[in-house]
Amino acid sequence: MNKWYAFCLALSVNWISLPAYADHLDCSIPNTQAERNQCALQNYESAYRGLRSLWSEAMLVAGRLDENMAAETKNKVEAATVVLYDSQNRWLRYSERACEAESLLWRGQEVESKIYYDCMLRLTHSRMHSLAAFVGEGAEATGAMVHVHQDGATHLHYE
Numbered sequence: 001m002n003k004w005y006a007f008c009l010a011l012s013v014n015w016i017s018l019p020a021y022a023d024h025l026d027c028s029i030p031n032t033q034a035e036r037n038q039c040a041l042q043n044y045e046s047a048y049r050g051l052r053s054l055w056s057e058a059m060l061v062a063g064r065l066d067e068n069m070a071a072e073t074k075n076k077v078e079a080a081t082v083v084l085y086d087s088q089n090r091w092l093r094y095s096e097r098a099c100e101a102e103s104l105l106w107r108g109q110e111v112e113s114k115i116y117y118d119c120m121l122r123l124t125h126s127r128m129h130s131l132a133a134f135v136g137e138g139a140e141a142t143g144a145m146v147h148v149h150q151d152g153a154t155h156l157h158y159e
Contacts, residue, residue, distance in 0.1 A: 047121050051127060054132060054135065057131075059081060059084060061135050065141070100116065
């Protein structure tokens with residue numbers, strides 16, 4: 001099994017276990033719309049924490065790509081870290097606005113925030129998938145070792 005496959009497998013296991021549960025709220029069976037709204041928010045926040053962790057790994061790979069870039073190429077192209085940072089900022093603005101638009105039909109209704117956070121969760125998982133591909137392929141291209149911990153967390157290590 002190559003490093004890229006192992007990394008993606010570990011990441012997908014983390015996604016399956018993403019739902020976050022408050023001490024007082026059972027999100028497996030939310031009874032009211034307010035509880036469903038809170039659970040949607042918690043699930044999104046948990047996924048976003050995973051995205052931020054993956055983002056750190058992606059920036060590490062981008063930095064290594066910049067370090068490995070040939071001197072004559074550095075003057076002709078934007079740094080990988082700049083491109084990745086810009087893409088993440090644009091993705092954040094896009095996802096927030098897209099989910100706001102998706103929840104417009106329920107504006108002012110109690111379900112509006114659930115629709116919004118379910119959309120944010122879906123787009124966050126999609127972004128995590130894209131970043132995982134970048135990290136996995138970039139790690140292999142830059143010679144990183146992917147360490148998968150018992151809890152499913154992954155970390156890159158350069159020797």
